[in-house]
Amino acid sequence: MSDRARSLKSDPADALSIAADVRARRRSAVDVVRAALERIAARDPALNCFTDVVAPRALQTAEQIDRDVALGRDRGPLAGVPFAVKNLYDVQGLRTLAGSKINQDHAAAARDAAAVRALARAGAVLVGALNMDEYAFGFTTENSHYGPTRNPHDLEHVAGGSSGGSAAAVAAGLVPISLGSDTNGSIRVPAAFCGIFGLKPTYGRVSRHGVALFAGSFDHAGPFARTVRDLATTFDAIQGPDPDDPVCASRPAEPTVDALADGVAGLRIAVADGYFATGGQADAFAAVDRVARALAVDRRVTWPEPERARAAAIVITSAEGAELHLGDLKTRPGDFDPMTRDRFLAGALVPATHYRAAQRFRAWYRDRVRALFADVDVVLTPTTPFPAPRIGQQTIDIAGVERPTRPLIGLYTQPISFIGLPALSVPVPGVAALPLGVQLIAAPWRERALLRVAAALEADGVVSAPIAG
Amino acid sequence: MTADRAALEHYVAVTASAIGLAIPAATVPAVAENVERLLAAGASILEFPLPDDLEPASIFQP
Numbered sequence: 001m002s003d004r005a006r007s008l009k010s011d012p013a014d015a016l017s018i019a020a021d022v023r024a025r026r027r028s029a030v031d032v033v034r035a036a037l038e039r040i041a042a043r044d045p046a047l048n049c050f051t052d053v054v055a056p057r058a059l060q061t062a063e064q065i066d067r068d069v070a071l072g073r074d075r076g077p078l079a080g081v082p083f084a085v086k087n088l089y090d091v092q093g094l095r096t097l098a099g100s101k102i103n104q105d106h107a108a109a110a111r112d113a114a115a116v117r118a119l120a121r122a123g124a125v126l127v128g129a130l131n132m133d134e135y136a137f138g139f140t141t142e143n144s145h146y147g148p149t150r151n152p153h154d155l156e157h158v159a160g161g162s163s164g165g166s167a168a169a170v171a172a173g174l175v176p177i178s179l180g181s182d183t184n185g186s187i188r189v190p191a192a193f194c195g196i197f198g199l200k201p202t203y204g205r206v207s208r209h210g211v212a213l214f215a216g217s218f219d220h221a222g223p224f225a226r227t228v229r230d231l232a233t234t235f236d237a238i239q240g241p242d243p244d245d246p247v248c249a250s251r252p253a254e255p256t257v258d259a260l261a262d263g264v265a266g267l268r269i270a271v272a273d274g275y276f277a278t279g280g281q282a283d284a285f286a287a288v289d290r291v292a293r294a295l296a297v298d299r300r301v302t303w304p305e306p307e308r309a310r311a312a313a314i315v316i317t318s319a320e321g322a323e324l325h326l327g328d329l330k331t332r333p334g335d336f337d338p339m340t341r342d343r344f345l346a347g348a349l350v351p352a353t354h355y356r357a358a359q360r361f362r363a364w365y366r367d368r369v370r371a372l373f374a375d376v377d378v379v380l381t382p383t384t385p386f387p388a389p390r391i392g393q394q395t396i397d398i399a400g401v402e403r404p405t406r407p408l409i410g411l412y413t414q415p416i417s418f419i420g421l422p423a424l425s426v427p428v429p430g431v432a433a434l435p436l437g438v439q440l441i442a443a444p445w446r447e448r449a450l451l452r453v454a455a456a457l458e459a460d461g462v463v464s465a466p467i468a469g
Numbered sequence: 470m471t472a473d474r475a476a477l478e479h480y481v482a483v484t485a486s487a488i489g490l491a492i493p494a495a496t497v498p499a500v501a502e503n504v505e506r507l508l509a510a511g512a513s514i515l516e517f518p519l520p521d522d523l524e525p526a527s528i529f530q531p
Contacts, residue, residue: 305517308517314507329490333493333496343503345485345503346507349484349500350507350511354510356525357514357515359527360523364523419526
């Protein structure tokens, strides 16, 4: 096979392998980036992951990396690694679309978002911006303005959302790593549907500066990757305090890569029962069983009030999202995506008493879950109740009853992001015809525990993310 | 249309108007359906007993 033909197939090299090759001058960053751009050109028309490709900038950056490497400079753990970001991240010179038509009228961003700059400092090379649900208010990336992003495992199925482009681009091997955002499940859901790893860090762990908000109480920035090492390295590059983000914690960064080889010894792991063991299809629970067996876990824990937590998350999300977009809802409602408009309009009418009660309940719930984590370190649940539905699928069979598809997708993710817990979706292949994810959940700031568990599962072959398509 | 649904659509029309939000007539039923879900979610929270002295999750710092 010629070099060019090889580059047009998905490059199986993970991010760290690419970086090692670039630093050792076995491959040039320019060749790596050119190959990524060629893969995007060849495959993205069928997948619709990208809304912008920044080829000149990417090649210029790659050339500089190669010059630096030739001079013996260390360009970082992600030297030459192509990456892309959900189009709600500011990218200098691009309009931050956030999946919308309305934002096409905005001025171009003057500066990259903080997380984009952080990855650049680590040597990674931005190649483009990725499709999403409008203003992040969705779980499927069925975007009426820019078209749906298709699942690389089956093009007739959704990639998940709202970070669908971010997940699909990694799953298809177009780029090894990407960034998304998660408010109620928007990293975890597309990671599960696309069969890759996605990490929603602790609330306040990663700077949101330069990221278009949706519901400020719940918005998180986070990474996608096809290996745990890549996921941990990307997370380590972007985590840490940022005085430009008032929500970002002042807590110092806590690197995770050095912990990956620690295994699960000493970690107390349990499967969530009750709410998290019902309401989904059998395969979703079979995936959890497989992971639990691999970890020799037979302990169960009962989560407090998850249904009410989900209800409160929906009330707060709707009210905050609507308030953010109220000006445009008043002046140009017709320019919203029909998939989001009616929910935003409804959110504008939430009574203040409901919003306030939801925020008070949040404090109660946070304290009860904190108590639960006093004697467990990692809790397992399905990430989603079912694998990726078909594009346009309105209902889905749950235990013999047809239910509306889209509202159910966040069943297991919403109670978790409601209180900012770190959560990682790991891909469990071979359970259903399409990928399924298992959600690993830990107490605040314990991303290391999650990544240790994920690394152990990956080493044992229980979880993996081969390139799709 | 049931009485409940009529009341809900009336709520949508009146509260939207009160905040200067014009909802196209054709959209009112769909918005009302979403409002119904949100009100039900809110009701489930309001019926949960919380101590009066429980502060909301985020506390303002001057």
